[in-house]
Each structure stands twice: as C-alpha cells, then as structure tokens.
Amino acid sequence: MHNTSSTDDALVLYGQRFSSRLLLGTARYPSPAALKAAVERARPAMVTASLRRQGSNPAESGQGFWELLSSLNVPVLPNTANCHSVQEAITTAHMAREVFNTPWIKLEVIGDDYTLQPDTLNLVAAAETLVREGFYVLPYTTYDLVLCKRLVDVGCQAVMPWAAPIGTGRGPMNPYALQVLRERLDVPLLVDAGLGLPSHACQVMEWGYDGVLLNTAVALAQDPVAMAGAFADAVQAGRAARLAGAIEPQQAAQPSTPLMGTPFWHQA
Amino acid sequence: MQVLINAQPVELPEGATVADALAALQARPPYAVAVNTQFVPATEHPRHPLHAGDRVEVISPVTGG
Numbered sequence: 001m002h003n004t005s006s007t008d009d010a011l012v013l014y015g016q017r018f019s020s021r022l023l024l025g026t027a028r029y030p031s032p033a034a035l036k037a038a039v040e041r042a043r044p045a046m047v048t049a050s051l052r053r054q055g056s057n058p059a060e061s062g063q064g065f066w067e068l069l070s071s072l073n074v075p076v077l078p079n080t081a082n083c084h085s086v087q088e089a090i091t092t093a094h095m096a097r098e099v100f101n102t103p104w105i106k107l108e109v110i111g112d113d114y115t116l117q118p119d120t121l122n123l124v125a126a127a128e129t130l131v132r133e134g135f136y137v138l139p140y141t142t143y144d145l146v147l148c149k150r151l152v153d154v155g156c157q158a159v160m161p162w163a164a165p166i167g168t169g170r171g172p173m174n175p176y177a178l179q180v181l182r183e184r185l186d187v188p189l190l191v192d193a194g195l196g197l198p199s200h201a202c203q204v205m206e207w208g209y210d211g212v213l214l215n216t217a218v219a220l221a222q223d224p225v226a227m228a229g230a231f232a233d234a235v236q237a238g239r240a241a242r243l244a245g246a247i248e249p250q251q252a253a254q255p256s257t258p259l260m261g262t263p264f265w266h267q268a
Numbered sequence: 269m270q271v272l273i274n275a276q277p278v279e280l281p282e283g284a285t286v287a288d289a290l291a292a293l294q295a296r297p298p299y300a301v302a303v304n305t306q307f308v309p310a311t312e313h314p315r316h317p318l319h320a321g322d323r324v325e326v327i328s329p330v331t332g333g
Contacts, residue, residue, distance in 0.1 A: 025331075025332060025333030026331040026332060026333075027330075027331040027332050027333045028331070028333070029331075035331070048332050048333055049329050049330070049331065049332045050329070050330050050331065050332025050333075051300070051327040051328065051329060051330065051332075052327060052328065052330045053274040053275070053325065053326065053327055053328075054274065054293070054295055054296070054299055054326045054327060054328040055274070056274070062296075062328070063296065065329060065330065065331060066298060066328075066329050069329060078329075078332075079332050079333070081332055081333070087305050088305065090307075091302045091305055091306060091307045092327075094300075094307035094309075095300035095301070095302060095307055095327055096300075098300045098307075098309060098310060099298050099299065099300045099327075099328070099329060100329070166333065167333075193333075215333030216333065
C-alpha cells in the first residue's frame with residue numbers, strides 16, 4: 001500500500017521531498033535483523049539514529065550498526081537525545097553533522113528526566129542557533145501553541161510535537177491542543193513520540209498532521225515487522241482521509257438507504 | 269598530563285593533540301570529537317592541542333529514536 005504513494009502528495013521538509021510520511025526510530029528492536037526488516041517493510045522517509053561515547057554499548061553501536069544503517073538506503077535523521085543544555089545540544093548536532101554527513105537534526109533538549117519533557121526555553125535558543133548554522137532542525141517539542149510559534153519564528157520549517165511522553169504508547173493525550181496547533185500553524189507538523197497504535201497515527205494524520213515519527217510502538221511489538229507495516233498503512237490511510245475531506249458529525253440520524261418506495265411503509 | 273577521554277583518566281604527553289587522544293583510545297571510525305563540550309572538526313584533530321584536565325568526548329553512531 002505505502003509503495004504506491006503518489007509523488008504529488010510528497011512530504012516536503014526544508015524543500016526536500018519524501019514519498020513516505022512515516023519516520024522510524026532504530027532503537028530497542030529485538031535484533032539488527034528485525035530492525036532491517038521493519039525498515040524494509042515500512043519504507044520510512046527517514047530513520048533516526050543517535051551518538052554515544054565510543055565503546056559504551058557494543059550491542060547497539062559499533063561498526064555493525066553503522067554498516068546496517070548504511071545498507072538501509074534511507075536518509076538518517078540524527079537526534080540530540082538526552083542533551084540537557086543548549087551547548088550540549090549544539091555540540092551534539094555538530095558532531096552528528098560530521099559523522100552522518102547530513103544537515104538534518106532532530107533537536108531534543110530535555111528538561112525533565114521522568115517525563116522526558118523538552119526544556120522549552122532552551123529548545124528555542126538551541127533551535128535558533130542551529131538554524132542560523134545551516135541545520136535542518138526538526139524540534140521535538142510539547143504541543144504548546146505559543147512555544148511552537150516561537151520555534152517557527154526562529155526559523156524552524158517544521159515542528160514535531162509529542163502526542164505523549166516518549167515510549168509510553170498512550171496516543172494523543174490532548175487532542176484539542178494538537179488540533180489547535182494544526183489550525184494555527186502552516187508549517188509541516190509531525191507527531192513525534194507517544195504513539196502506541198496504528199489508529200493513533202491514523203488519527204493525527206486525519207487531523208491534518210503531515211507525518212509521524214515513532215520507534216517503541218514498532219520495536220517492542222511482538223512482531224515488529226508486521227507492526228511497521230501496520231503503521232505505514234495507517235499513516236497512509238489517515239493522509240488519504242484528510243485529503244478526501246471528512247463529513248461533519250451530525251446530531252440526528254440520516255438514513256443512507258433511500259426512504260422512497262420503502263415496502264410496508266406507512267405514516268405513523 | 270592527565271585528560272579525561274570519555275570520562276576515563278588517560279595520561280598523555282605534554283603537547284598532545286586530539287589525534288593523540290584518538291590514538292590512545294584506539295578509536296575506530298566513524299567518530300566525532302568534542303573537547304570541553306565544544307565540537308572539534310576532523311580537520312582540526314591533528315593540530316588541536318589538549319591541556320591537563322581537558323574533557324575529550326569521542327562519540328559514534330548508535331541506535332536512536
């Protein structure tokens with residue numbers, strides 16, 4: 001299904017076109033083979049990756065992961081996961097640009113370790129600097145409307161609000177806030193974090209979101225490859241529904257079958 | 269002099285550069301380097317001088333979300 005997506009409805013971020021509206025994380029899969037198969041099934045626009053001290057976690061790093069990442073043939077979106085200060089985030093972005101040879105950066109500046117909620121003030125400051133330095137910044141943020149407007153003000157050409165805290169799988173905690181954000185902002189919006197089910201992804205796409213970024217919901221599913229396909233299909237279904245134009249909910253029932261000529265019909 | 273490479277104390281000769289720190293770590297590409305939370309581009313590794321107490325970070329790609 002996702003292979004047939006039309007190029008005229010491409011996702012456009014920083015002037016670059018992507019045929020998929022799903023971005024997929026690479027962490028927490030049961031094996032490198034499962035990661036590779038999930039990416040091949042979902043055919044995402046980008047895959048996320050991160051940076052850690054060399055030798056700190058051989059299972060999820062090292063030459064093996066680098067070779068796997070290269071073999072996927074999917075653009076890499078490095079993140080600044082677990083950075084807590086503006087300087088840490090900026091330095092990590094520069095290291096990512098050199099290692100991955102890409103201007104893309106998923107900007108995370110964490111302000112609370114329990115919820116992994118972004119440090120909203122430092123996020124804007126880091127985004128402003130990185131945009132000025134030529135990065136294509138995709139900021140991971142809460143769904144606060146004014147904060148998201150500030151991110152656009154400093155030059156972010158897309159914004160990525162969370163649906164719920166990272167890895168919780170709770171789905172959109174605040175549908176109102178996410179929908180208001182869609183109404184008020186014209187830049188591409190991607191829901192990043194907190195999705196658990198394909199229906200969550202479909203829902204936000206129906207609301208007019210331009211894409212979704214997820215990891216745990218696929219990686220920790222009993223069958224990550226099948227779940228990758230389910231999410232890819234859900235994203236495409238939600239997008240198609242958005243473009244098709246949904247009906248408005250009504251109070252009263254309206255028969256879909258014509259009443260005219262109903263057998264045995266009589267006026268009460 | 270002693271520097272910290274990925275939070276581990278390492279003894280390097282006076283005048284050592286980032287390139288010397290990478291050799292001491294036996295770093296394997298791909299990697300990138302920061303010294304005292306400032307990015308040091310690869311082109312600068314052979315000539316970026318280190319000083320006692322410097323904190324050198326050598327990072328590599330890992331899985332991420």
